[in-house]
Amino acid sequence: MPAGRLPGRKAATAAPEAPPIRLGYIDYLNCLPVYFGIEQGAVELDVTVQKGPPSALNRAFREGRLDVTPVSSIEYARHAADCVIIPGLSISADGRVASILLFHRRPLEELDGRPVALTASSATSVVLTRIILELRYGVRPAYRVAPPDLDAMLAEHDAALLIGDDALLAAQAYPEIPHVDLGAEWKAFTGHPMVYALWVARRELAEADPAALRRVVRVFHASQEYAWDRRPEMVAEAVARRGLPPDVVDDYFDLIRHEFGPRYRRGLVAFYEYARRLGELDAVPPLRVWGEE
């Protein structure tokens, strides 16, 4: 997707010749409360925004074409040395998340050796699925990657993982197919909130231009304040984009948390510990939060 220069006045703290900050933007509903003010041009800033799926943003960030972007939790763990975490910002849920759903044709306890369809779009939710099935329910299915089409997935598999807007839509469209909410399963299993994604900055930017990073933190704050101050408009915008019922969107905006305080950090470290136990990570990475090193 092409990058676009957003409207908005130049931040007063920016040097006149400072290049714009290049922000990534995952075009999922769960990011809307973070970007709504930016999108609406209501925040003083000098940034460009590149929208795309997580995999495209991850690649752009690794290749130095983005300065600040959301990355999935597992992606951070695998590249922690190259980046710093933006403080106070995540995509999390403290239990039910509504958008990471495992639909199943037979009870989870009976999935040992059975085919389970995963999505290619999110490594973090795949690891979460493994944690829940293998460590909570004690089964080891045969995983396969499949496109996010529930009918097709369940025609050939006993369970199917859907995430993001696909999951929200499928829960509406297939109320008769049982599913478990993997955020709720995680909470019941570990007691922790689950952190699905973080925002990171390139380490060299953070070191070379801390003022730019402070500007980014302020922009994200202001954009979120704008969003929560206009929640009905934000819900209406989300409804228009996705065709979901307003009450589903409204509930979702309550479930998704964008905080990253100590409790969420502990949840993230717990996730990394389980991922390591399953061989998905070599080690639990340190959480390098900008301003705290």
Next chain:
Amino acid sequence: MPAGRLPGRKAATAAPEAPPIRLGYIDYLNCLPVYFGIEQGAVELDVTVQKGPPSALNRAFREGRLDVTPVSSIEYARHAADCVIIPGLSISADGRVASILLFHRRPLEELDGRPVALTASSATSVVLTRIILELRYGVRPAYRVAPPDLDAMLAEHDAALLIGDDALLAAQAYPEIPHVDLGAEWKAFTGHPMVYALWVARRELAEADPAALRRVVRVFHASQEYAWDRRPEMVAEAVARRGLPPDVVDDYFDLIRHEFGPRYRRGLVAFYEYARRLGELDAVPPLRVWGEE
């Protein structure tokens, strides 16, 4: 209550001659997740801690005998010029809070002109009660202050406000008396989380010794990480102190949030706007968060 020097090594960043930071500590369950690591001596720090009810801490802070302390949201609004907000820390709930309960003998819609007993211990919950009764239910009761004894309160009043541990205990002891949860009422009325308290630092300390304040922020972070890493022990400690059932305490630690991100800030500003409408505040104060001015 006497101040006590806590164990724990001196923080490496503190100058050898730096005086200890004087922290206030409201001895309610909702503060335990913030102070558990400090209490257990598990955090590197050089602080003294003074425990007490909010009113005593407010006074000690105003008289310069505390450097950093929790204050109720209304207290902050009334003294915003003298202090700065510690970033990323509050006592909040996004809906049901379980510990701000209005017990009632008749429906809320019928309380116009009727006697309602308030507690003297918290100005913020008194203002919240007024917002819910007067602006949501459209009634104007006759308020009186009474000691927190539910039987005695309801002998002479049609409704009674209890807060904090008193409320948690009364909900257990009097399941037959109907009550509304004012956090849930606030959320249903406004859509916002409700921020009950903040942590503040004396402005002169923040300006004269920013390194000390950074140390305090780190100590609160580390103390919370310690707490959430040992949630079962923390629940057991709370059960031992209050005699509440473990599942009540565990549920309460899920409801109480200690975040203070943009969404919570908007909730706090909304609360101030309603308080002003009721004449409880002259103006909505700016949120002066340390490091953001």
